[in-house]
Amino acid sequence: MVANAQLLLSIEDLAVSFDGFRAVDGINLYLNEGELRVIIGPNGAGKTALLDLVCGKTRATGGSILFRDKQLRGMTENQIVHAGVGRKFQAPSIYESLSVFENLELTYPKGRNVIGSLFFRRTSEVEERIQATADMVGLGDRLEDLAGLLSHGQKQWLEIAMLLIQDPQLLMLDEPVAGMSQAERQQTAELLNRISQDRSVLIIEHDMKFVEQIASKVTVLDQGKVLAEGNIDRVKNDERVIERYLGH
Amino acid sequence: MTTILRLLGGRLEWLICLGVFAALLLVVLPLAFNGYFLNLLGRYLALAFVAIGLVMCWGYGGMLSLGQGVFFGLGGYAMAMFLKLEASTPEATARQSTPGIPDFMDWNQLTALPWWWEPFNSFSFTLAALLLIPAAVAYVFGYALFKRRVSGVYFAIVTLSLAAAMSILIVGQQGYTGGANGITDFQTLLGWDITTDSARYVIYYICVFLLLGCILLGQWILSSRAGRVLIAVRDEENRVRFSGYSVEDFKIFVFMVAAVFSAIGGAMYALQASFISPSQVGIGLSVELVVLCAVGGRFSLLGAAFGALLIKTAEMYLSDLFPQLWTILFGLILLVVVLAFPKGLAGLYELTRDYALAHFGSSQSDAAVEEHADKRSLHGREEGFLVRAKRILGGIR
Secondary structure (H helix, E strand, O other): OOOOOOEEEEEEEEEEEEOOEEEEEEEEEEEEOOOEEEEEOOOOOOHHHHHHHHHOOOOOOEEEEEEOOEEOOOOOHHHHHHHOEEEEOOOOOOOOOOEHHHHHHHHOOOOOOHHHHHOOOOOHHHHHHHHHHHHHOOOOOOOOOEHHHOOHHHHHHHHHHHHHOOOOOEEEEEOOOOOOOHHHHHHHHHHHHHHOOOOEEEEEOOOHHHHHHHOOEEEEEEOOEEEEEEEHHHHHOOHHHHHHHHOO | OHHHHHHHHHHHHHHHHHHHHHHHHHHHHHHHOOHHHHHHHHHHHHHHHHHHHHHHHHHHOOOOOOOHHHHHHHHHHHHHHHHHHHHOOOOOOOOOOOOOOOHHHHHOOOOOOOHHHHHHHOHHHHHHHHHHHHHHHHHHHHHHHHOOOOOHHHHHHHHHHHHHHHHHHHHHOHHHHOHHHOEEOOOEEOOEEOOOHHHHHHHHHHHHHHHHHHHHHHHHHHHOHHHHHHHHHHHHHHHHHOOOOOHHHHHHHHHHHHHHHHHHHHHHHHHHHOEEOHHHOOHHHHHHHHHHHHHHOOOOHHHHHHHHHHHHHHHHHHHHHOOOOHHHHHHHHHHHHHHHOOOHHHHHHHHHHHHHHHHHOOOHHHHHHHHHHHHOOOOOHHHHHHHHHHHHHOOOO
C-alpha cells in the first residue's frame, strides 16, 4: 500500500429508510486510494443497501458520499459511473445473448451516448484492451462464445472484467464468490488481490475463509450501523462481532 | 460453403436477403399485378414501415408499443390535410356556404380555416411536419415515461391508451378533423392526378424505395453499438445503467425512430388509399401491426416487412373467399407462429438455412460444436438455434 494514502471515498452519516425501516442508519466509512476493504455482517445489516446508495441505485435520505471531491448524492447512475465508480451485482448480470467480446465491448468507456454509439468503431486499440482484460480474468480464449454459455464462476469473472475495462477508481463487489467452487474461489482471491493494486475495492462477503485470503481490513455492519472496524484478526476476536455475527 | 460464409460473416447473407426482397418489390410484383392491385400492395407496404419500427422498438428495445398507430395516423393526417387543402380550392367548393375550406368543415358550420390548418397549404411544411411532429410527440412521450422508468406491461398499456385517446379526439373534433369519416375526396398532389394507373406505379415505387431506405437505416442503427446497447437493455437493464449509459436516452431515441418510420408509412398510406380515418390511428390498427410484426419476426427488419406484406396479401385473397373464416384463420396463424416459431417467418428462414447448411456444408467439427452448444443451451430450443447460427456463421468479429 502507498504511504500517505489519499482518501478516496468518505461516507458520512449516511442513512436511508424504507417505509420507516432504517436499512442504513448513520454509517461512517472512509476508504483510501488503493485500499481493499471487506464489509461483513449478518443478513439485513445493510451491506447491499450501502453499495446501492453509493452507486445511485437507491437515494439516500441523509448524509453524504464524497468521492474524491465530488458529492455522489443526487447524481444519476451513469454520472456516478463516469465519476469512476463500478458496481458488480450479487447475481451475475451480463448480457447472455451477446458474445463475451461484445459484453466487454459494450462496457468499453467510449461511445456511451446515442450519437457516439452510432458512430463507434471497433479499433485495434479497443480489441487489444478487450483481449488484455479478458486474459486477466482467464476468459481470453472464450471471446467468441455467447456469454450465456459460460459457467457461473466465469460469468462472475466476466462481469468483473466488464467493470475493469472501464478502469474505475472504486470497484464495489457484492458477494463475488457466492456459488463458486473452492478452486474458483482461490482464483477469484488471486484476481482481486491483483486488481486492487491499481484501485480501491469494496467487497461484501460472507465466507470468512475467503475474507481472510483477501482482506487486511474489514468493516462489520449490523442493523444499519458500523459495529466494528479494523484489522481482520482484531475484528475476528471482537466479542460483539462474535456475538452478533461470527458466533453462530 | 460454411467457411466462405464464416469468412464473410452475416453481413453478406443479409445483403442477399435484402436484394431478394428488393427484387420482389421492384420487379416481380409490378410485373405480376396491375395498377389496381399494386396500389393495394402499396398500402400494405405502408404498414410494413410500422412493422420495422416495431422490430427496433419492441424486438430490440423490449418496449412493446401498442400505440404505433398514433404515429402512423399523424403522418397520414399530415399528408391528407395537405391533399385535402389542395382539393378545396374556392372554385371546386363553390357550392359550399364558405367556399375554399374542406367540405367537412363546411358541413360542421365552420366559416374559416382553423389557424393550425394554414401551414399545411405548403408542401414542404407538410413534409417537414410529418417527420418532425411524430418525432416530437415520441420524444415528449418517451421522456415522460422512460425517465420515470415506466416499462414492460405498463408501457404497453399507456401506449394503448394513447392510441385510444387519439382516435377519440379525432372522432370528437369532427369540424377540424373530419371525425369518424376521416379525410377523403382528394385526387391531386401538386396538380398531379394520383388516381391514374401511371401515378399509382410511380407512388408505389416511391413507397418501395422509402421502405428500403428505412430498412437500410434501421439495419445500420441495429448493427452499430447502439443496437447492441438495446439488446443489452433488454437482457440486463441495470448492468447497462451501471456501465455508464443513460438507458433512457437510448429508449427515447429508438422510440423516436420507430415513430418517424411509422409516420412515413402513414403518409404513404394516405397517398395510396386517398383517404385516412381514425381507424388508422386507433387501437385496432396498432394491435394488428404488432401481430404483423410478430408473424414476420420481431428480431428481423426484413422479416417483419415481408411478413406484413404477406399476411395482408393473404388477407386480401382469403377474406374475399371466406369472409367469416378469415379472422379465425388469422388467429390460428398467429397462434401457430407464436407457439412454433417465436422468431416468426424470419426464424423459420433461419431454421431452413441452418438445416441446409448442416446437410450441405457440415464437417465433423461443426457437428461437434452443435452438439456441444445444444447440450449447454440455456432455454432449450430457441437458444440452441441462436447458438448454432452464431457458431456456424461466425461473423461476430
